[in-house]
Amino acid sequence: MIHGFRVFLYILLSIFSAVVMLLCAFTFCSHDGAYVFTEVTSLTDTGTRIIFDYRVDVELLLTSILSVVWSFLIGWTIYKRIERHYVNTFSAELVGLLFFFLLWVFGATFGSLSPGYETHYSSSEITYKIQWGPSCWVYSTCRVLTATFVFAWVSSIVVLALFITSFLFASANKAFRDPLHGRWDRRAMLRGLMLMRNSP
Numbered sequence: 001m002i003h004g005f006r007v008f009l010y011i012l013l014s015i016f017s018a019v020v021m022l023l024c025a026f027t028f029c030s031h032d033g034a035y036v037f038t039e040v041t042s043l044t045d046t047g048t049r050i051i052f053d054y055r056v057d058v059e060l061l062l063t064s065i066l067s068v069v070w071s072f073l074i075g076w077t078i079y080k081r082i083e084r085h086y087v088n089t090f091s092a093e094l095v096g097l098l099f100f101f102l103l104w105v106f107g108a109t110f111g112s113l114s115p116g117y118e119t120h121y122s123s124s125e126i127t128y129k130i131q132w133g134p135s136c137w138v139y140s141t142c143r144v145l146t147a148t149f150v151f152a153w154v155s156s157i158v159v160l161a162l163f164i165t166s167f168l169f170a171s172a173n174k175a176f177r178d179p180l181h182g183r184w185d186r187r188a189m190l191r192g193l194m195l196m197r198n199s200p
Helices: 002-030 054-080 090-112 140-173 186-198
Strands: 035-037 045-051 117-121 127-130
Touching: 002 054, 002 140, 054 090, 054 140, 090 140
Parallel strands: none
Antiparallel strands: 035 045, 045 117, 117 127
C-alpha cells in the first residue's frame, strides 16, 4: 500500500516538474538579459519590464528536467522491483530526495523574492515599482512566472512528502541499506545468508 502511494507521489512529481519545465522554457526563450519584457497594457505606457533574474529560471529548468528523470527512474524501480548497482537502497533514495528538495526550495524562494515589475509613463516620466501580486498579474509574463513559482513550491512539497514517507518506512523496518522498492522477504534473505555462510 505504502509503495503504491510512493509511486503515486513520483507520478505527481513528474507531472509538476514537466509543467515547471515548460513554463521555464517559455520564460527563458522570452527574456533579454536580466529582464523579461511583456506587452504594453495602456497607451500611456512607454515600457513595462518584468524584473526577474533569469539565472533562477535556468536553475528551475535544470531542476525540473532532473526531477522528471529521477521520478521515472525511482518510480519504475519501485513498481517493477528492480535492483540496480547504484541507486538501489533507501539511503540512496533519501540522499537524492534531500538534494532535490534543496534545489526546489532554492529556486522557488529566490524566484518568489525577485522584484515585480516597473512601468514607465511618458506623460509624467514617473517610474512605478511594484512587487509580485494581483497588480502584476495584468501582464502575461508575470502570470507565467507566478505559475512557475507556485508549481515549484508544490513540487518541493511533494519531494518532502516522498522523503518523509520513505524515511519513516526505512526507519520502522531498519531498511536503509535494503532495496528501495521495499518489497522483500526478510526471512528468505536471512536463510540465504545462512546458507552462504554454511556453504563450503
